[in-house]
Amino acid sequence: MGVPALDLDRCVDVAAVEDIPEGEGRCYEIDGQAVAVFRDDGVFYAVSDTCTHEEHSLSVGVVWDHTVECPKHVARFDLVTGEVLSLPATVSVESYALEVRDGRISVAPPTYGRWRPCPECGTSAVER
Numbered sequence: 001m002g003v004p005a006l007d008l009d010r011c012v013d014v015a016a017v018e019d020i021p022e023g024e025g026r027c028y029e030i031d032g033q034a035v036a037v038f039r040d041d042g043v044f045y046a047v048s049d050t051c052t053h054e055e056h057s058l059s060v061g062v063v064w065d066h067t068v069e070c071p072k073h074v075a076r077f078d079l080v081t082g083e084v085l086s087l088p089a090t091v092s093v094e095s096y097a098l099e100v101r102d103g104r105i106s107v108a109p110p111t112y113g114r115w116r117p118c119p120e121c122g123t124s125a126v127e128r
Helices: none
Strands: 011-015 024-030 033-040 045-047 060-064 067-069 076-078 098-101 104-107 114-117 122-126
Touching: 033 060, 033 104, 045 060, 045 098, 060 114
Parallel strands: none
Antiparallel strands: 011 104, 024 033, 033 045, 060 067, 067 076, 098 104, 114 122
16 A cells, blocks of 8 residues: 555645755645645655644744644644644644645645554555
């Protein structure tokens, strides 16, 4: 079982690869929602930009080891699953499917599905 291809007709082109430096994030509006796109170890991730603790922007947070730390109160979130990893936040953020093709980053809109690791093989898969 491989990773399903995204329907790029439904995805939103948000940035060129070079627009997001290593270890940083940027915020984009997709379907009226703030979505943060991060680059960590050469891999791109997309999660809700809003910390669930006090609604601070995660795109300006500290990125390391496939996580982002909210700059306001240091709550930490997994960039793959959106899972909350540390207090004071207790609610996870949404994670979104994305694809990098021809130097461009396209993110699936929030209505497309939640991006989660496949329980069988550990690769990413879209849950609908």
